[in-house]
Amino acid sequence: MKEEEKLRERVRRMTRILVTKYVEEFPEGSRAILKSIVSKRAEEVYDVDRLFSAYFIAEAALAASNKLLSAIDEARRDRLLYRQFQVVYDEVSWGPIDVARTIAVYPAGLHASMTYVPAFSSPELLLLGEIVSRSLETLDEVKGYVNKTFSEVKGSTQAAKGAGPLGGPDEDMSEGPVLEKLGEVMDELERIVDRLRAEAEGLERYQVPLSDEELMAEWERLSPYAPRWLSEAWNAYSWLEQLRKGIWVTQPPFRGGRYLLVMLAWRLYELYVAGIVLEALGELGYSVEKADANRFVLTRDNEAVELLLNSDMEGSRLLSVDSDKETARKARGRPDISLKDKNRERLLVIECKFSDDPNYLTAGRFKAMAYLYEYGAQLGALVFPELNSERRPYDDEDEGTRGLWRSLTKEGGLLCMSLRDGTGQALYLIRVDPAEGNDAEEAWEEAKRRVRKVLEGFLGPQSKPCTGQTAFEGTLGLIS
Numbered sequence: 001m002k003e004e005e006k007l008r009e010r011v012r013r014m015t016r017i018l019v020t021k022y023v024e025e026f027p028e029g030s031r032a033i034l035k036s037i038v039s040k041r042a043e044e045v046y047d048v049d050r051l052f053s054a055y056f057i058a059e060a061a062l063a064a065s066n067k068l069l070s071a072i073d074e075a076r077r078d079r080l081l082y083r084q085f086q087v088v089y090d091e092v093s094w095g096p097i098d099v100a101r102t103i104a105v106y107p108a109g110l111h112a113s114m115t116y117v118p119a120f121s122s123p124e125l126l127l128l129g130e131i132v133s134r135s136l137e138t139l140d141e142v143k144g145y146v147n148k149t150f151s152e153v154k155g156s157t158q159a160a161k162g163a164g165p166l167g168g169p170d171e172d173m174s175e176g177p178v179l180e181k182l183g184e185v186m187d188e189l190e191r192i193v194d195r196l197r198a199e200a201e202g203l204e205r206y207q208v209p210l211s212d213e214e215l216m217a218e219w220e221r222l223s224p225y226a227p228r229w230l231s232e233a234w235n236a237y238s239w240l241e242q243l244r245k246g247i248w249v250t251q252p253p254f255r256g257g258r259y260l261l262v263m264l265a266w267r268l269y270e271l272y273v274a275g276i277v278l279e280a281l282g283e284l285g286y287s288v289e290k291a292d293a294n295r296f297v298l299t300r301d302n303e304a305v306e307l308l309l310n311s312d313m314e315g316s317r318l319l320s321v322d323s324d325k326e327t328a329r330k331a332r333g334r335p336d337i338s339l340k341d342k343n344r345e346r347l348l349v350i351e352c353k354f355s356d357d358p359n360y361l362t363a364g365r366f367k368a369m370a371y372l373y374e375y376g377a378q379l380g381a382l383v384f385p386e387l388n389s390e391r392r393p394y395d396d397e398d399e400g401t402r403g404l405w406r407s408l409t410k411e412g413g414l415l416c417m418s419l420r421d422g423t424g425q426a427l428y429l430i431r432v433d434p435a436e437g438n439d440a441e442e443a444w445e446e447a448k449r450r451v452r453k454v455l456e457g458f459l460g461p462q463s464k465p466c467t468g469q470t471a472f473e474g475t476l477g478l479i480s
Helices: 002-023 028-037 052-082 098-107 124-163 171-175 175-202 214-226 229-242 263-285 324-329 356-373 396-410 440-459
Strands: 037-042 083-090 112-117 249-250 259-264 285-291 294-299 304-307 339-340 348-352 381-386 414-419 424-429 471-473
Touching: 002 028, 002 052, 002 263, 002 396, 028 052, 028 263, 052 124, 052 175, 052 229, 083 098, 083 171, 098 112, 124 214, 175 229, 214 229, 249 263, 259 263, 259 285, 259 294, 263 294, 263 304, 263 339, 263 348, 263 440, 294 381, 339 440, 339 471, 348 356, 356 396, 356 424, 381 396, 396 424, 414 440, 424 440
Parallel strands: 249 259, 348 381, 381 424, 414 471
Antiparallel strands: 037 259, 083 112, 285 294, 294 304, 304 339, 339 348, 414 424
16 A cells, blocks of 8 residues: 555544444543644545544534534623713713813703713624624534434444344444434534524625625734634634535645644644543553543553543653743653553653654654653653654664664554663553554454553563563664
8 A cells, every 4th residue: 555545544544443433432531632723734544434424524513503502602792891982962060071072062051072882783783694604504514414424424324233244344343333323413503503594694794695705804803802702713614614624634724725624633632642542541451530622531440540541641851941931841751652650650642643654753852751750650652653664864863763673563552661761661562553464343353452462561560671572771872
């Protein structure tokens, strides 16, 4: 399989597993996936699993709809307080007298005074009405796409179940729980959209419909001084407009292009590996007690472990930067995945690299070693899918990484390197390749088998790194 084809297959399988595993087993992980959507212009994008696309388009549309509802509520509160400075004609003066206008009306017993009065048709409110109206049109399109995908996938899944062992792809059999969750999201989205449509009826709009160019010009005119609710509404509208093009996955560098709403493949890979770690912990008897988008607390009997995603931790060796402790805190390393054994006060740090470039992987293994040193971790791991031996190494350290890869393939995808520090520290190289094997499930299970071996050694009564694996000792950069 060519390099580009393999990358596309990795992305397809990875999104396939992420939607089935995270949605079914780790609902909090769905929010982490949703947060990996970024606004970047990308030309080279990769297709994702269609159920993954439908589910997260529905989730993203639901999040945008809730933002629009909040914006309307805030705008109405502001409307009660909004005042416009203008001239008022009355027998009583309500503010500074406008002498020129008062002279004209004084014979009638009136004063012209300047004051603040309620303004129920502010430009911001008119723009909000236009934004919500357009968003509702887009939401109807998005719902149509999600409903169509839901029906097609449900039909193919039922056909596969009814056809027996050879009736369809094995992957289809895992879609049932996801379809159920997607149905729940669709019902919630329908409810929120109905409420949004009802709320929109009370919003004022421009008397003459605006073109896309005129709408953008109006936003650019008002945005420097826009209230928070208007900015939130505009962001939600922009988000929904991009959902019309679907959700795509891309890899840096970004060279511009027509795709604006994308997911970063390397971020999804980190979540893929985190899902493997969580499931392996479950097989070892741990269950999730607390969870949010980047933190999971798991317990087994009287034992507890904490899994963190992209988070700094206390215990960093970085004390200060030119005597500034706050700058040092912001400069702490943030391992992709950290696993704390709270009972034995041990730490495992994992660096994920969704790449096969020897130069990049060399940087990754030294970065993992830096985390080991900074946090005093007992174990570290570099996780990556493959090394492309045809790419030219940059220096001897890259050549050393190629040598490690050859040893890794001989040892079944798991290699442990002992460090000469006298405390039992070690660094693992672990192959986690979504494109390995015949299908996504097989690749997941094979990667989990390797990860579980590492966790068993780490969480045992006495941490025993490199047990059962070939161990290298010495200066890592010299291995070739």
